[in-house]
Amino acid sequence: MKIETFALERWMTRWETVVRYDLAESGIKPMTVDELLTLAGRDAALERMLGISLGYSEARGTVELRGLLAALYRDVTPDEILVTTGAIEANFLLFNVLLNPGDHIIVVDPAYQQLQSVPKAIGCDVSLWKLRPENDFRYDLDELEALVNVRTRLIVINTPHNPTGSVLTPVEQERVFAIAERVGAHVMGDEAYRWLTLPGREPFAGPVRDLGERGISVGTLSKPFGLPGLRIGWIAATPEIVRACWSQRDYISLSPGKLNDYLATLAIQQREAIFARTQKIASENLATLEQWIHEREDLVSWVPSRGGLLGLLRYDIDVPSMELADRLASEASVMLAPGAAFGYEHFLRIGIGGDPAVFREGLGRAASVLEAARSEVGPA
Ligand SMILES: Cc1ncc(COP(=O)(O)O)c(C=O)c1O
Known part of the structure; x- marks a missing residue:
């Protein structure tokens, strides 16, 4: 398969090991093995982990893990779950199983690039369902109605959304589903940001x-x-569908790592405590960010994220986002992802999942570079 370069990944790998303030990170501050084991009851969990024999694991993921995952949905059995190497492998397998060259599909835009590049590489006819800044990055259901046709095989949604923090409400998602059913298409929900509610925001749709x-x-x-x-x-x-994806996976990664599968079972069992940790970090950073934007509204603005951990900052400076992002990284050791990687100029993507002290300090440093750039080149 010939596939275009994953623009954001390439840009991130250039800077992520050298900067001190990574505000481009798309996830929450990672947990240590120790933190996870402690939540699960350290001594017993560690003993069980040390006793694991490192043979090949069950190809689909252990039945214990699949059972726990199945219970996160309504009426889903362990046979309807396939454990994969991250959401990235899950998406890749699904596209290869569901799509053929020439199929019409609809994908949200902007998007985590994989969601568009893999279907394009398969040879699909890809229509983009745009989330527009002038519409506060909302999913416009009438626009979806206009894009869909009898040839549409798949509609790909992502809620909460990377990079805008947009969400589908439960009613909106039901309408997406009804539109797909009408033409016999599937709806694939990239739910990488599931559970990530933000304080004071409306509830968003559950799993598709x-x-x-x-x-x-x-x-x-x-x-x-x-x-x-x-x-x-x-x-x-x-x-x-799970069986077909499993057949493809036999040629790629075969099975999950056994230690990872075990630690994943602990994480699912301890999810309420883990989500509390996540919420604490995200709400603290969100408050810091809102204050930071408020203090420089002539320079930076945003459509507040409605869910997830990401949002797009619009800056009023006459400089392309790639150039500005490189300058922030090289001069202030701050990473903010260039909007150009998502096809949107004059935007930088920010993640609110980092360590709160690092996040605050990074924003302060970013402000100095943004102010200097604006005084040099003027507004956009
Ligand atoms: C929307 C979206 N889907 C999938 C992925 C891949 O995630 P994973 O680490 O589970 O492979 C990402 C990672 O940034 C993402 O943002």
């Missing part, structure tokens, strides 16, 4: 899998759990 057979949910421990290093994600879909 719960709406019916044509709903497919992708989940991960990377964002809400702060465990991206475990590389554990999953697919919740019908047994037929």
